[in-house]
Amino acid sequence: MHINRYERAWLTAVAVTLGVFAAAMLVGLLAFGIRLPSPVARVDPNNLANTPFAKPGLKSLGGARYELYATAKMWQFDAGREAGPLGVPPQIRIPARSEVTFYVTSLDVNHGFYIEDHSINLEVVPGQIARATVTFMQPGEYKIICNHYCGAGHQVMYGTVIVE
Ligand code: CUA
Numbered sequence: 068m069h070i071n072r073y074e075r076a077w078l079t080a081v082a083v084t085l086g087v088f089a090a091a092m093l094v095g096l097l098a099f100g101i102r103l104p105s106p107v108a109r110v111d112p113n114n115l116a117n118t119p120f121a122k123p124g125l126k127s128l129g130g131a132r133y134e135l136y137a138t139a140k141m142w143q144f145d146a147g148r149e150a151g152p153l154g155v156p157p158q159i160r161i162p163a164r165s166e167v168t169f170y171v172t173s174l175d176v177n178h179g180f181y182i183e184d185h186s187i188n189l190e191v192v193p194g195q196i197a198r199a200t201v202t203f204m205q206p207g208e209y210k211i212i213c214n215h216y217c218g219a220g221h222q223v224m225y226g227t228v229i230v231e
Contacts, residue, residue, distance in 0.1 A: 101186075106195035112174050120172055123147040125159055133167045135159065139178040139191045142220030144211060157211075157226040161203060165230070168200040179215030182228060190215065203230045 070078070095101040115121050115138070123136045124147020137146045137157075146157040161167060171180045173193040180189040182201065189197040203209075213224035 106192070107170070107198040108196045109194055110172055110196055112172065112193040115172075115174075119170065125161070125167075131162065131165045133161060133165055134170065135167055136170045137180075138172055138174055139180065139213065139224075140174040141176065141218050142213070142224040144180075144213070144224065144226045146226060156224075158229055159211075159226065160229045160231060163206045163230050164202070164204060166200060166202045168198065171197045176217050177215055178213045178217050178224070181212045181214040183209040183212070185209065188214070203228065206230045 110118055110120065119136045120138055123138050123145050125133055125135045127133055135146060137144050139145075144157055146159055169180070169187065169189070171189055171191050172195065173191045175193060177193070178191040180191050180197065181187065184205075184207075185201045185203065187199045187201045189199055191197055207230055209228045209230065211226035211228060213221060217224065
């Protein structure tokens, strides 16, 4: 079959581009462990009494491992005893090289849960538990930011992870 040489060039370019995209996804999947976020479990946002979200906060799992249960609502995160009074964003203190697994759910509308300089960017949906594990290597202060528009107070919805 005869194919015009310009058409052959375009077909080649398209095939190479698709190949590069597929290779990039494979590298992301296999080398960097990038996954689509998915809900870990479901939870009734109106009845958290018998769930770990009833007492949100940081728990040590021994060694350098922690888990943090946090809730999001208009317009603040609650990370338990680390959280200040209403309107004061929570601060979470951990030593450097800690591995923290975050469990986050929303009490009202969709929020975001993004931490500066780390590979965590969760969609926080009422009724669903979002989970991600992050290792904090470098000491410093990293903002937890709601990066999903959630109403009038969206821009004041944040917290801080302090790595010591
Ligand atoms: Cu919560 Cu934006």
